[in-house]
Amino acid sequence: MMRLPRFNYVEPRSLREAARILAGEGPSAMPLAGGTDLFPNMKRRHQVPKTLVALGGLPRLAGVRGSAGRGFSLGAGTTLTALQEHAGLRKAWPGLHEAVKSISTPILRNMGTLGGNICLDTRCNYYNQNYEWRRAIHFCMKCDGDTCWVAPGSDTCLAVSSSDSAPMLCALDARLHLVSQAGERTIPARELFARDGIKYLTKAPDEILTRVDLPPVDGWRTAYRKLRRREAFDFPVLGVAIALRFEKDVVAEARVWLGAVAEAPIEAMEAARNLAGRPLTDDAIEEASRLAFPVAKPVDNTDFGVRWRKEMSRIMTRDALRSLRSA
Numbered sequence: 025m026m027r028l029p030r031f032n033y034v035e036p037r038s039l040r041e042a043a044r045i046l047a048g049e050g051p052s053a054m055p056l057a058g059g060t061d062l063f064p065n066m067k068r069r070h071q072v073p074k075t076l077v078a079l080g081g082l083p084r085l086a087g088v089r090g091s092a093g094r095g096f097s098l099g100a101g102t103t104l105t106a107l108q109e110h111a112g113l114r115k116a117w118p119g120l121h122e123a124v125k126s127i128s129t130p131i132l133r134n135m136g137t138l139g140g141n142i143c144l145d146t147r148c149n150y151y152n153q154n155y156e157w158r159r160a161i162h163f164c165m166k167c168d169g170d171t172c173w174v175a176p177g178s179d180t181c182l183a184v185s186s187s188d189s190a191p192m193l194c195a196l197d198a199r200l201h202l203v204s205q206a207g208e209r210t211i212p213a214r215e216l217f218a219r220d221g222i223k224y225l226t227k228a229p230d231e232i233l234t235r236v237d238l239p240p241v242d243g244w245r246t247a248y249r250k251l252r253r254r255e256a257f258d259f260p261v262l263g264v265a266i267a268l269r270f271e272k273d274v275v276a277e278a279r280v281w282l283g284a285v286a287e288a289p290i291e292a293m294e295a296a297r298n299l300a301g302r303p304l305t306d307d308a309i310e311e312a313s314r315l316a317f318p319v320a321k322p323v324d325n326t327d328f329g330v331r332w333r334k335e336m337s338r339i340m341t342r343d344a345l346r347s348l349r350s351a
């Protein structure tokens with residue numbers, strides 16, 4: 025049986041108090057939301073925080089506000105189940121609905137939050153193992169060791185971004201609101217993620233993600249496609265997130281993002297450029313899917329063969345785009 029390490033558990037009564045505790049304790053403290061990723065990680069000794077700062081009791085972090093017309097504001101502490109069941113959100117942003125619905129299992133979605141999903145740790149076959157397994161290979165660069173076993177010559181960790189919501193929020197150009205004792209700031213979702221499996225978020229350890237602001241729907245249509253071994257539940261080994269803004273029958277703006285094929289969500293810029301300014305014809309879809317293909321550069325650190333995952337980036341981009349013709 026894997027046991028949790030010892031830790032202090034604090035339940036701040038306000039965001040300000042949470043920020044103060046995190047700033048005071050330094051990197052040995054971590055925010056805790058639903059715990060569906062953090063607790064398993066702690067059991068495997070990936071993270072051994074001295075203090076967990078529970079965000080669950082902070083009312084400012086929970087709930088969905090706004091509307092499709094004005095733009096929704098999603099509290100980072102909102103559970104994935106609450107997001108999945110929000111009828112307005114589902115109608116406005118079906119791509120986000122699909123992404124959220126595909127995360128883990130119904131029971132885990134009852135606990136797991138949007139903020140936890142966005143800040144989800146990167147994953148790797150050599151990392152997501154118990155302590156004894158990792159010790160047997162002298163650990164890896166991401167935790168306790170020096171070598172990246174996926175590519176021993178690499179000087180950075182190649183663990184893969186495995187959040188389903190992250191690529192979709194990048195495609196939506198969502199804004200993330202961060203709070204710490206030093207102040208508040210709002211950044212585009214794309215700026216939160218870094219191409220480094222160890223330091224995969226650009227935010228400081230004591231910054232709390234408080235809310236996610238979505239733009240008004242205003243002609244945007246969205247789709248999300250996910251590749252995984254078990255349809256019942258599994259982390260993505262490829263996620264395709266697409267947002268297109270239509271003016272009549274013409275694609276006025278396009279965003280195509282791939283998840284789970286690199287240390288951060290990556291943008292297929294050429295594919296998006298090629299879609300803009302023309303109707304979404306079969307030819308346009310084929311060309312964009314071909315242009316998304318070279319952007320996906322999966323490495324052998326998760327499930328399925330890398331060639332097939334790469335090939336599926338083309339097929340799933342095509343499938344997602346086709347679904348947007350009739351959306």
Ligand SMILES: Cc1cc2nc3c(=O)[nH]c(=O)nc-3n(C[C@H](O)[C@H](O)[C@H](O)COP(=O)(O)OP(=O)(O)OC[C@H]3O[C@@H](n4cnc5c(N)ncnc54)[C@H](O)[C@@H]3O)c2cc1C
Pocket residue numbers: 054055056057058059060061062063064079100101104126127128129132135136137138139140141142143144145186187188189231232233234257258259260
């Ligand atoms: C069996 C299983 C299957 C899973 N399948 C998937 C899947 O298919 N797709 C997927 O994306 N995920 C999957 N997950 C991972 C996890 O359940 C989800 O990502 C969930 O959304 C994490 O949210 P949480 O609230 O439980 O986060 P926690 O575990 O509480 O936290 C995760 C990380 O985020 C940080 N954090 C949390 N909230 C904040 C905040 N507001 N501000 C700053 N930092 C914060 C924590 O410090 C921690 O580092 C799976 C997990 C399990 C156990």
